[in-house]
Amino acid sequence: MIAKQDEKLNRILEELTHMRRKMVEADNENKAKMKDMAETIEKQSTIIMQHQLFMEQMDRQMRETNLVLFGVPDEQVALDGTTTEDAKIQKVMSAVEAGPELVVRSHKRLGQHIQGSNRPRPLLVKVASKSMRDKVLEKTTSLKNMPEPYKRIYIKKDSHPEVRKE
Incomplete structure (x- = not known):
């Protein structure tokens, strides 16, 4: 056992x-x-x-050739007598004395149009080269000293879309 x-x-x-x-x-x-x-x-x-x-x-x-223009009136509102986006961009660029060599390749409005809002959407502008973009950025401070329609416009270089949202 x-x-x-x-x-x-x-x-x-x-x-x-x-x-x-x-x-x-x-x-x-x-x-x-x-x-x-x-x-x-x-x-x-x-x-x-x-x-x-x-x-x-x-x-x-x-994005290195992009500029973002803030304060440029939307489609139906005139800027210094012009109503088309191309003409508005040309007016702003001549106001900052960008020069005749500035070539705008394309442009578009950023964001959604909000009904009842009078705040203009930012305008994304693609120029031909980085040097052109930098030349415009150097002269943007002159907008502060200009008469009323241009006084409210400011120009920045483009940033990443996520940073833009913030």
Whole structure:
């Protein structure tokens, strides 16, 4: 009877030892998998960071010739006798003495028109080169000393759309 109990006890101990070994093996295997996953995540994180930097650089290059004009009256309101966006831009650029070499490639209004609001939406203007943009930005302070329609207009270089929203 004691021999049978000893035999059962030995089997239980062997089974317990076997189970412990299996747990240690599984734990080691899990640690190895976690280490591999951490290395993979680190590599992917580095790649994503490089892509993000590249995309930001491209975005900056795309915006480097952009100007944002604030305070230029919207479509139906005239600015110094002009009603078209092109003519308004030309009036503002001549007011800051941007020069005849200034080439405006395109323009568009930013944001949604709000019914009942008399606040003009910003005007995004793309010029031909960064040097032209910088030349205009250098002369924007002259708008502060001009008569009323131009006094309320100010010009900034374009920023990222998320920064613009803030």
